[in-house]
Amino acid sequence: xxxxxxxxxxxxxxxxxxxxxxxxxxxxxxxxxxxxxxxxxxxxxxxxxxxxxxxxxxxxxxxxxxxxxxxxxxxxxxxxxxxxxxxxxxxxxxxxxxxxxxxxxxxxxxxxxxxxxxxxxxxxxxxxxxxxxxxxxxxxxxxxxxxxxxxxxxxxxxxxxxxxxxxxxxxxxxxxxxxxxxxxxxxxxxxxxxxxxxxxxxxxxxxxxxxxxxxxxxxxxxxxxxxxxxxxxxxxxxxxxxxxxxxxxxxxxxxxxxxxxxxxxxxxxxxxxxxxxxxxxxxxxxxxxxxxxxxxxxxxxxxxxxxxxxxxxxxxxxxxxxxxxxxxxxxxxxxxxxxxxxxxxxxxxxxxxxxxxxxx
Amino acid sequence: xxxxxxxxxxxxxxxxxxxxxxxxxxxxxxxxxxxxxxxxxxxxxxxxxxxxxxxxxxxxxxxxxxxxxxxxxxxxxxxxxxxxxxxxxxxxxxxxxxxxxxxxxxxxxxxxxxxxxxxxxxxxxxxxxxxxxxxxxxxxxxxxxxxxxxxxxxxxxxxxxxxxxxxxxxxxxxxxxxxxxxxxxxxxxxxxxxxxxxxxxxxxxxxxxxxxxxxxxxxxxxxxxxxxxxxxxxxxxxxxxxxxxxxxxxxxxxxxxxxxxxxxxxxxxxxxxxxxxxxxxxxxxxxxxxxxxxxxxxxxxxxxxxxxxxxxxxxxxxxxxxxxxxxxxxxxxxxxxxxxxxxxxxxxxxxxxxxxxxxxxxxxxxxxxxxxxxxxxxxxxxxxxxxxxxxxxxxxxxxxxxxxxxxxxxxxxxxxxxxxxxx
Numbered sequence: 132x133x134x135x136x137x138x139x140x141x142x143x144x145x146x147x148x149x150x151x152x153x154x155x156x157x158x159x160x161x162x163x164x165x166x167x168x169x170x171x172x173x174x175x176x177x178x179x180x181x182x183x184x185x186x187x188x189x190x191x192x193x194x195x196x197x198x199x200x201x202x203x204x205x206x207x208x209x210x211x212x213x214x215x216x217x218x219x220x221x222x223x224x225x226x227x228x229x230x231x232x233x234x235x236x237x238x239x240x241x242x243x244x245x246x247x248x249x250x251x252x253x254x255x256x257x258x259x260x261x262x263x264x265x266x267x268x269x270x271x272x273x274x275x276x277x278x279x280x281x282x283x284x285x286x287x288x289x290x291x292x293x294x295x296x297x298x299x300x301x302x303x304x305x306x307x308x309x310x311x312x313x314x315x316x317x318x319x320x321x322x323x324x325x326x327x328x329x330x331x332x333x334x335x336x337x338x339x340x341x342x343x344x345x346x347x348x349x350x351x352x353x354x355x356x357x358x359x360x361x362x363x364x365x366x367x368x369x370x371x372x373x374x375x376x377x378x379x380x381x382x383x384x385x386x387x388x389x390x391x392x393x394x395x396x397x398x399x400x401x402x403x404x405x406x407x408x409x410x411x412x413x414x415x416x417x418x419x420x421x422x423x424x425x426x427x428x429x430x431x432x433x434x435x436x437x438x439x440x441x442x443x444x445x446x447x448x449x450x451x452x453x454x455x456x457x458x459x460x461x462x463x464x465x466x467x468x469x470x471x472x473x474x475x476x477x478x479x480x481x482x483x484x485x486x487x488x489x490x491x
Numbered sequence: 492x493x494x495x496x497x498x499x500x501x502x503x504x505x506x507x508x509x510x511x512x513x514x515x516x517x518x519x520x521x522x523x524x525x526x527x528x529x530x531x532x533x534x535x536x537x538x539x540x541x542x543x544x545x546x547x548x549x550x551x552x553x554x555x556x557x558x559x560x561x562x563x564x565x566x567x568x569x570x571x572x573x574x575x576x577x578x579x580x581x582x583x584x585x586x587x588x589x590x591x592x593x594x595x596x597x598x599x600x601x602x603x604x605x606x607x608x609x610x611x612x613x614x615x616x617x618x619x620x621x622x623x624x625x626x627x628x629x630x631x632x633x634x635x636x637x638x639x640x641x642x643x644x645x646x647x648x649x650x651x652x653x654x655x656x657x658x659x660x661x662x663x664x665x666x667x668x669x670x671x672x673x674x675x676x677x678x679x680x681x682x683x684x685x686x687x688x689x690x691x692x693x694x695x696x697x698x699x700x701x702x703x704x705x706x707x708x709x710x711x712x713x714x715x716x717x718x719x720x721x722x723x724x725x726x727x728x729x730x731x732x733x734x735x736x737x738x739x740x741x742x743x744x745x746x747x748x749x750x751x752x753x754x755x756x757x758x759x760x761x762x763x764x765x766x767x768x769x770x771x772x773x774x775x776x777x778x779x780x781x782x783x784x785x786x787x788x789x790x791x792x793x794x795x796x797x798x799x800x801x802x803x804x805x806x807x808x809x810x811x812x813x814x815x816x817x818x819x820x821x822x823x824x825x826x827x828x829x830x831x832x833x834x835x836x837x838x839x840x841x842x843x844x845x846x847x848x849x850x851x852x853x854x855x856x857x858x859x860x861x862x863x864x865x866x867x868x869x870x871x872x873x874x875x876x877x878x879x880x881x882x883x884x885x886x887x888x889x890x891x892x893x894x895x896x897x898x899x900x901x902x903x904x905x906x907x908x909x910x911x912x913x914x
Contacts, residue, residue: 235500242508254508257501258515266526273501275528 148175149187152196157187160203167206169245191243198233198240201226205249227256231272280307304425502530509534519547522568536571540578543568545585558585566591569598578606578631586614586636593620605650606631616660624648634659641665647672657682663689686728706732708763709743716748722757739767741798746773754802755784765794768801780806781844787817790858799862800835803842810844812866815851816859816881831858832865841901845870852881855891864898873902879910 148165151157165181166172174188175181181188190199208214208222227234234253241249261269270277501509513521513535521535548560561583579599581592592609599607600622607629611617618638624645632648633655640661651673657680661669670679671692679696681689684703691699692712701708702722706729710716741764745751756764783802789795803809848866853859867876878895880888892909900907 232500235504238508239504242505250508250511254511255515258512261512261524262516262520266523269524269527274499275502275531276499278529279526279532 148181149184150181150199151187151189152194152199153190153192154195156196157184158196158199159184161207163210164203164207167210167246168202169247171244191240193236193243194240195236198236201229201233201237202240202244202246202249206246209248223252227252231260235273277310499528499530502528506534506537510538513538514540517546518543518568519564533573537574538572539575541568541572541576542578542580542582544580544582554585561585562591565595569595576602576604578608579604580606580608582608582610584612586612586617592617593622596620597622600626603628605629608633609637610635611637616658633657639665639669641669645672647674649674651676653678655680655682656684659684663687667692686726702757704729705763707736707740707743710745710747713747715750717750718753718755719748719751720753720755720757721760723759723763725759725762733763733766736766740764741768741801742773745777746775749775749777750779751777752779753782753784754780755782757786759787761785761788761795761798762792764798765792768794768797775805777806778808781808781810782813783809783811784813786815788814789817790856790862791818796831796858796862797835800832804836804840807840807842808844809842811847812845813849813851814862816853816856818854818856818859818881832861836865836869840869842866842870843872846872846874848873848876849879850877851879853878853891854881854884855887855894860891860894863895867898867900867902867905867907869901870905871901873900873905875906875908877908877910 146162147159148162148171149157149159150165150171166175170191171181171188180186194202205226208226209219229237234256238250238253238257241253260272264272269275513524516524518541521538524531524535525533543561543565545557545561548557548564565581576599579595581595592611597620604626605628607623607626608631609617610633613636616636616638618640619634621642624641626648628650629648630650631653632651633653635657636659638660639656647669652675654670654673654676655678656666666681666684666687667690670676673693675695676693677695678698678700679691679693680700681687682700682702684705686704686706688707689701689705690709690711694712695715696713697715697717699710699713699716699718700720702724704724704726705721708721744764745754783806785799785802788799799814803812845866848870850859850863863876863878867873878891880891884891888911895907895909
């Protein structure tokens with residue numbers, strides 16, 4: 132490479148950029164490869180870092196050495212201008228054949244380096260892992276905690292009128308029963324961050340007192356009792372629920388939403404027939420009453436799935452607030468939030484507010 | 492749950508990534524993620540780009556039922572949605588009852604929607620409610636099979652950049668005022684309009700696509716236009732109009748587009764341009780025009796031939812040319828002025844940038860061959876000239892080839908490719 136004095140930049144001599152990952156290790160990378168990442172490019176141009184080992188560019192925390200290697204492979208391939216689209220696609224397809232954990236880390240790292248094409252590529256791969264799978268499969272793929280209560284799962288928006296859904300519900304119920312037992316043991320272990328329990332001691336006491344009787348006959352009375360009590364603690368319960376963390380593992384709330392179609396009846400009536408959860412929803416007691424409740428829930432849910440939208444909407448709108456949270460709405464929380472009935476777990480917005488169960 | 496021990500990999504990714512992933516799922520799948528875990532409960536509810544189509548709901552045999560299901564799904568989804576909505580796209584083969592869509596549009600108009608795409612079914616066309624015109628932040632509007640009737644107080648979509656109307660029933664003057672009242676409009680597509688005499692006044696317009704039965708197209712104020720694609724259909728009505736026309740269409744259409752880079756004309760486009768071409772010529776040079784594609788050019792019609800010539804002569808920087816003929820080979824006996832091309836064009840004119848020429852559906856008509864000869868002689872940088880004879884030409888192919896071989900080529904590296912069999 133004997134160039135004359137005029138040649139200042141010798142094409143044969145590569146220039147390198149020094150990068151430092153969060154764990155402290157430093158490596159050097161060919162300049163054109165590293166500059167493919169917008170974040171590195173900016174660092175070099177704006178701060179002039181990266182030219183030597185001492186001035187290595189610190190990469191964001193989400194980029195660990197292994198992932199950095201992968202990213203650099205990607206950059207190394209794609210920064211070559213002459214490649215055809217087909218070549219790039221083939222490379223991409225092979226590139227994302229990684230295990231799930233690596234794929235997630237890669238997405239995160241690419242995002243922090245602002246490498247948009249790679250973020251799109253990995254997101255698409257992750258989306259492909261999600262689409263068309265059942266919730267259990269997805270949870271298994273990504274190690275997601277199955278921490279929704281049973282009623283929360285009765286949320287699917289789609290109007291499914293076929294049986295598989297009911298079957299899935301039954302499966303969920305069966306699992307939930309088991310989990311409730313487990314959960315009781317782990318009750319003190321906070322899996323979910325938001326487990327704010329602001330209920331007053333009174334509530335807890337009254338709940339304990341009120342929740343003893345299992346007989347359905349006693350329900351009406353209890354309802355009344357609870358309703359009266361309800362007036363006293365409007366805000367707490369609602370805020371609890373509003374946060375969407377119903378980590379009490381109660382099956383009780385399961386179908387309160389589903390009951391809205393029945394809300395045409397009088398206030399108390401609403402509770403009596405369906406919500407004997409007040410009784411049965413003592414967590415660890417999966418007694419026959421509760422089981423029956425659950426069955427009824429499924430039935431009711433199925434019925435609601437089949438009910439006609441406009442009629443219910445009309446009902447909901449016309450009856451307005453009072454009907455909304457009927458017995459529970461006495462504390463004025465029953466603003467007509469979401470009376471969209473059935474599977475739209477409207478209960479999330481409504482029941483929490485005033486569900487007598489909340490008085491725990 | 493033992494899942495707690497195997498660490499959750501995905502839920503803690505930044506929200507923007509989660510949203511990207513959810514956007515790549517069908518909307519039904521995205522909603523279904525609500526059941527996965529507590530963190531995923533409402534992740535779907537903050538999506539800003541909503542794309543609904545018939546696949547969102549489970550297919551059922553009963554189309555009325557399916558239609559109901561879709562309506563329910565969209566309504567409930569919107570109701571549960573939280574946060575701004577930037578894009579709403581609905582593509583369905585049902586023609587929904589208006590009240591539902593009206594309500595959705597009202598809801599969306601309050602959410603500062605930016606991109607709205609509505610493609611509805613064949614039945615009775617949906618009549619756009621007035622709340623559509625109060626979507627102030629709209630940057631993109633695509634409507635298929637609708638009726639538009641803006642209220643009198645409508646002053647235009649001030650942010651609109653992209654407008655695509657297909658099979659939309661709207662009064663002609665309304666269309667014109669709609670276009671001119673959108674000052675930022677960059678791309679305009681109008682398809683399947685009937686008998687429209689259109690004047691386009693859009694100072695920022697860059698891309699124009701027109702397809703339909705147009706009586707007249709006048710580009711009055713479109714100085715920034717970069718690409719034009721026009722397909723003009725013919726009806727008796729329009730043919731009559733053409734006969735009676737007394738102005739130069741070429742000037743009206745291409746008179747004010749100095750920045751033009753790409754011109755594509757289908758079907759009766761050249762015929763349209765040929766009308767009135769002999770009346771007054773505005774000498775414009777399209778110095779940026781790089782690509783010209785003209786389809787169904789009838790080389791037997793002298794007027795159309797003149798249009799082609801005029802375009803070529805006005806585009807010194809042309810790089811790519813594609814022309815498809817539509818002549819009737821059997822009629823090509825008459826021998827018109829064969830030196831026409833050489834005569835009409837300034838002798839020192841060369842197409843210095845022309846690299847690719849593609850002639851398709853060639854019937855061997857004298858003017859076609861004359862044109863090819865002309866091009867070969869005037870393009871010193873030509874790389875490829877490909878010629879495809881029309882399927883109706885059987886015995887004439889050999890004659891075409893014989894003629895071709897004789898033509899002088901200005902470019903030493905020019906390849907002439909005669910494509911025999913089109914599969």
